[in-house]
Amino acid sequence: MRGGLPGVTLRSSLGYTVDVYTHGAHVTSWKDKDGTDMLFCSSEACRSAVFKPPKAIRGGIPICFPQFSDFGPLGQHGFARNATWEVRAIDRDVSPRPAETDKIILRLSDTPETLALWPHKFTVLYEVFADGKSLRTSMAVSNDGIEIDLENDENDPALPGGGGIRLGGRPMTFTAALHTYFSVTDITRATVTGLRNVEYLDSLRQRQKFTETTDVLHFPEEIDRIYLNTPNTLIVDDAVGAKTMSVMKSNLPDAVVWNPWVDKSAATGDLGDEEYTRFLCVEAAAIGTPVTLPPGETWDCFQILDVCKDPTP
Numbered sequence: 135m136r137g138g139l140p141g142v143t144l145r146s147s148l149g150y151t152v153d154v155y156t157h158g159a160h161v162t163s164w165k166d167k168d169g170t171d172m173l174f175c176s177s178e179a180c181r182s183a184v185f186k187p188p189k190a191i192r193g194g195i196p197i198c199f200p201q202f203s204d205f206g207p208l209g210q211h212g213f214a215r216n217a218t219w220e221v222r223a224i225d226r227d228v229s230p231r232p233a234e235t236d237k238i239i240l241r242l243s244d245t246p247e248t249l250a251l252w253p254h255k256f257t258v259l260y261e262v263f264a265d266g267k268s269l270r271t272s273m274a275v276s277n278d279g280i281e282i283d284l285e286n287d288e289n290d291p292a293l294p295g296g297g298g299i300r301l302g303g304r305p306m307t308f309t310a311a312l313h314t315y316f317s318v319t320d321i322t323r324a325t326v327t328g329l330r331n332v333e334y335l336d337s338l339r340q341r342q343k344f345t346e347t348t349d350v351l352h353f354p355e356e357i358d359r360i361y362l363n364t365p366n367t368l369i370v371d372d373a374v375g376a377k378t379m380s381v382m383k384s385n386l387p388d389a390v391v392w393n394p395w396v397d398k399s400a401a402t403g404d405l406g407d408e409e410y411t412r413f414l415c416v417e418a419a420a421i422g423t424p425v426t427l428p429p430g431e432t433w434d435c436f437q438i439l440d441v442c443k444d445p446t447p
């Protein structure tokens with residue numbers, strides 16, 4: 135694995151491979167059997183790809199949690215992408231249909247460092263699943279802020295009110311995104327379909343709200359938008375390389391569409407000057423309405439990335 139970091143390569147029954155690192159629970163590639171990557175990852179060749187924790191990896195699927203962008207007091211995109219996650223399970227060909235599934239489950243929970251930044255006890259389980267051509271990533275966030283009131287034991291009939299467990303933790307509120315960098319051959323020829331009539335916040339215009347008028351979105355310039363309450367399936371078309379990918383998302387109502395274009399690429403240390411031409415971020419997200427999770431409860435989401443049309447050889 136790059137940078138000598140710990141990680142695994144998942145393999146699907148159709149010969150697809152998916153690289154996952156414990157640093158950031160970061161998926162960095164999703165390749166077909168011919169080695170074509172559906173995801174972009176900044177290349178070592180152009181002094182980019184910094185695989186040095188705690189810096190987040192540029193490309194693949196960074197996890198933005200518990201904060202998207204600057205929507206709160208934490209650092210940009212929260213701390214999950216900078217943290218080292220624990221491997222909970224690796225499932226290699228153990229299903230009744232051999233070679234049908236190959237997955238890893240990673241876990242992140244509060245530490246003294248996260249509690250100093252974000253005062254909540256939590257667990258995130260993140261599952262990456264290479265299934266045929268598709269790549270499924272799912273996340274379950276639990277609010278572990280439960281306090282058992284030992285003074286109020288339900289087995290003690292002498293206590294007033296019948297006793298019981300008191301949930302003394304506080305609700306926790308967060309925003310999140312699966313910040314997928316799709317690989318495209320030429321950004322000026324790539325498109326995203328499925329956002330017509332969807333309202334968006336334009337991050338390049340003080341996050342003012344607009345409504346998308348076009349069904350097939352093209353990219354002739356920088357874009358940084360948070361589309362709110364989108365359809366659950368969006369299509370990313372590479373056009374030139376002729377590969378077409380879909381994003382199917384659940385419990386992630388929003389979608390960020392981002393490409394930094396010339397000036398911001400040049401100003402981004404871990405991105406080659408020309409690399410903006412080769413990716414398009416479409417990020418399944420929960421931003422417009424932050425998630426508020428009561429103590430003891432769990433919130434789940436997932437995205438399934440699929441190849442609708444194979445790349446031209």
Ligand SMILES: O=P(O)(O)OC[C@H]1O[C@@H](O)[C@H](O)[C@@H](O)[C@@H]1O
Nearest residue numbers: 203210211313337358390392417
């Ligand atoms: O450079 P970072 O922190 O990885 O963020 C990349 C981009 O991430 C996108 O999700 C944001 O909408 C952009 O505003 C931001 O520039």
